[in-house]
Amino acid sequence: MAKWGMVIDLEKCTGCQACSTACQMENSRLPGENYQDVLYYTEGRQPTPQLKWFPRPCMHCEEPSCMHVCPTKATYKTEDGVVLIDWDKCIGCKYCMIACPYGVRFYTDEKALIEPNIKQVFKGDGDLSWNPPYKGPQQDPKHGVGIQPNGVVSKCNFCYHKISKAPKGTADLDESNPELVEYVPACVRTCAPKARYFGDLDNPNSQVSRLISDKQGTRLLDHTGNKPQVYYLTGGGAAAAAVPGTRANKKA
Amino acid sequence: MATQTHGSGAVTAVMMAGLAGLVISLAIAFTNLVSGGHSAFNTGSDGVSWGLPVVNYVFFALTSTGLTLVASVAMTFGNKAWYPIAKRCVWLSLVTLVAGFASLAMELGHPFRMLWAIPLNAQLVSQLNWMGIFYAVFLVLGILKFMRIHGGDWNSSGSKQIGLAALVTELLAGGMLGMAFGAMAMRPMWYGNLVPLYFILTAACTGGAFAVLVTCLSYGGPDNMPEPVRKLMQGSLPMAFAALLGLTILVIGYRTVIGLWSNADGLQVWDAVVASPWYWVEAALLIGAFFLLLQRKALAVAAVMVIGGFFIDRYDFVIGGQLLPLFKGSWVPDLIAYTPSTTEWMLTLLAFSIAFFGWALGEKMLKLDAAPQD
Numbered sequence: 001m002a003k004w005g006m007v008i009d010l011e012k013c014t015g016c017q018a019c020s021t022a023c024q025m026e027n028s029r030l031p032g033e034n035y036q037d038v039l040y041y042t043e044g045r046q047p048t049p050q051l052k053w054f055p056r057p058c059m060h061c062e063e064p065s066c067m068h069v070c071p072t073k074a075t076y077k078t079e080d081g082v083v084l085i086d087w088d089k090c091i092g093c094k095y096c097m098i099a100c101p102y103g104v105r106f107y108t109d110e111k112a113l114i115e116p117n118i119k120q121v122f123k124g125d126g127d128l129s130w131n132p133p134y135k136g137p138q139q140d141p142k143h144g145v146g147i148q149p150n151g152v153v154s155k156c157n158f159c160y161h162k163i164s165k166a167p168k169g170t171a172d173l174d175e176s177n178p179e180l181v182e183y184v185p186a187c188v189r190t191c192a193p194k195a196r197y198f199g200d201l202d203n204p205n206s207q208v209s210r211l212i213s214d215k216q217g218t219r220l221l222d223h224t225g226n227k228p229q230v231y232y233l234t235g236g237g238a239a240a241a242a243v244p245g246t247r248a249n250k251k252a
Numbered sequence: 253m254a255t256q257t258h259g260s261g262a263v264t265a266v267m268m269a270g271l272a273g274l275v276i277s278l279a280i281a282f283t284n285l286v287s288g289g290h291s292a293f294n295t296g297s298d299g300v301s302w303g304l305p306v307v308n309y310v311f312f313a314l315t316s317t318g319l320t321l322v323a324s325v326a327m328t329f330g331n332k333a334w335y336p337i338a339k340r341c342v343w344l345s346l347v348t349l350v351a352g353f354a355s356l357a358m359e360l361g362h363p364f365r366m367l368w369a370i371p372l373n374a375q376l377v378s379q380l381n382w383m384g385i386f387y388a389v390f391l392v393l394g395i396l397k398f399m400r401i402h403g404g405d406w407n408s409s410g411s412k413q414i415g416l417a418a419l420v421t422e423l424l425a426g427g428m429l430g431m432a433f434g435a436m437a438m439r440p441m442w443y444g445n446l447v448p449l450y451f452i453l454t455a456a457c458t459g460g461a462f463a464v465l466v467t468c469l470s471y472g473g474p475d476n477m478p479e480p481v482r483k484l485m486q487g488s489l490p491m492a493f494a495a496l497l498g499l500t501i502l503v504i505g506y507r508t509v510i511g512l513w514s515n516a517d518g519l520q521v522w523d524a525v526v527a528s529p530w531y532w533v534e535a536a537l538l539i540g541a542f543f544l545l546l547q548r549k550a551l552a553v554a555a556v557m558v559i560g561g562f563f564i565d566r567y568d569f570v571i572g573g574q575l576l577p578l579f580k581g582s583w584v585p586d587l588i589a590y591t592p593s594t595t596e597w598m599l600t601l602l603a604f605s606i607a608f609f610g611w612a613l614g615e616k617m618l619k620l621d622a623a624p625q626d
Contacts, residue, residue: 098436
């Protein structure tokens with residue numbers, strides 16, 4: 001069984017947000033509630049401030065605190081290493097949102113993050129939070145896939161509706177391989193500068209494993225002990241990209 | 253010990269006020285929640301996830317724990333002088349727990365799903381799971397204990413065992429609630445292995461405050477109190493309460509200084525907490541109440557001051573721990589802005605109304621001043 005993971009090369013990432021847009025369309029997300037977000041921030045002061053950006057999906061941790069705190073086991077980890085939410089079990093207590101160190105979870109039944117509130121324009125059927133004009137994958141509440149229902153928490157699912165159908169034994173889900181492209185997560189598939197890689201972390205011959213090994217992949221907020229399965233490549237040298245919060249560990 | 257007549261004008265007034273608060277808060281909160289869902293709250297995925305309704309829950313659930321502690325002084329630890337307030341405390345511990353649950357239920361996305369989802373899928377390493385179990389078990393044990401003493405069975409072996417089990421369960425529940433916050437290593441303001449102890453200590457203070465307040469209200473003042481009650485209220489109770497409160501004030505002070513002193517990322521929230529006038533209102537209320545208790549004067553006023561002070565403390569704790577954005581906090585020093593909405597305040601009114609209406613109803617109908625005859 002694979003242990004799916006992602007590598008993001010910060011030296012290649014241009015901050016174009018195509019990943020966010022693709023994710024939003026694929027997963028029927030509301031504006032502002034992106035499973036995959038690109039965070040912008042400034043470093044330094046005048047006269048030499050720098051605009052920086054940081055792409056941030058769910059880290060699908062090896063030791064996910066969100067899973068451990070969930071009183072109903074609605075948040076769970078699959079055998080192939082993906083952290084998912086069973087919307088049919090979620091009671092909306094939001095303890096997982098409290099316990100996630102990365103702020104990647106969304107409770108949609110609240111004020112819209114971006115106005116105007118598009119939920120009022122495309123009103124949801126039944127329990128669904130809204131009815132987007134474009135439709136993503138089929139509704140699969142057991143795996144937290146589809147349009148988010150009211151009263152539950154949601155998060156990035158590594159496009160589980162895609163990756164779970166990949167042929168067994170696949171080392172890397174490479175968007176340049178025509179036979180595998182339909183199984184590649186939307187953010188990886190759409191990344192124009194090819195800054196994202198997705199594959200089996202347990203396979204030493206996978207490209208993700210080799211990149212992590214060769215380029216000293218680092219993990220976000222590693223001190224929390226959550227052990228993310230998303231790794232960042234920062235390169236080296238003075239102008240290298242940085243992983244916020246783990247800058248002290250960056251290769252000199 | 254003979255039971256006293258009850259039902260002073262103050263009890264009636266509190267009952268009517270509680271009923272009015274119940275109707276008003278339910279009408280407004282239900283209207284807003286039905287029409288707008290949880291958008292009626294000012295909580296958000298990019299801000300504070302647990303808002304004022306959770307503050308209400310923590311405040312009242314821990315008050316329930318504290319009231320059980322106060323009741324246990326007589327019923328478990330054998331100090332007979334405390335019997336005159338024991339039955340009242342047991343009843344109030346049940347009512348305040350219901351008040352806390354009511355606020356929490358309004359905050360959950362699927363409160364009814366919780367009833368089957370937790371028992372069928374219990375996550376054994378989740379603090380919320382165990383907290384729910386312990387408080388639910390206490391609710392049953394507390395009701396059983398109250399039924400026993402209401403029937404005059406104060407000292408049978410079975411009654412004592414139920415009382416002891418209820419006390420242990422409440423302590424475990426309150427401690428587990430503390431663990432729910434204290435285990436969050438990613439939120440330094442909350443993190444720490446002594447948080448459960450802090451919760452139980454402060455629970456005893458709010459429990460003591462409610463016990464003193466409703467006892468004063470029951471009799472309309474010391475002059476109307478029967479001798480055993482007056483003796484307790486002028487003697488060991490305010491002294492024990494003062495000692496507990498003094499210790500708690502010290503702990504709050506130490507927590508504040510450590511929070512201000514440390515450079516750990518996440519603890520800069522303490523700067524904002526201390527900069528808020530509400531922190532100093534809390535300090536004034538608690539310290540003022542401490543001196544009133546020491547002088548055994550204006551006990552009802554002191555109790556109200558303690559309740560007010562600790563409500564602010566719960567607010568600062570629950571909300572403060574979320575004000576520094578997670579992850580973004582490593583480079584964005586700004587704090588999240590959060591002000592509770594009208595609907596959230598209505599849930600606070602709802603919880604207080606349930607607590608006081610429930611107490612007054614019990615005072616009228618259940619002879620809460622009863623005590624063992626021997």
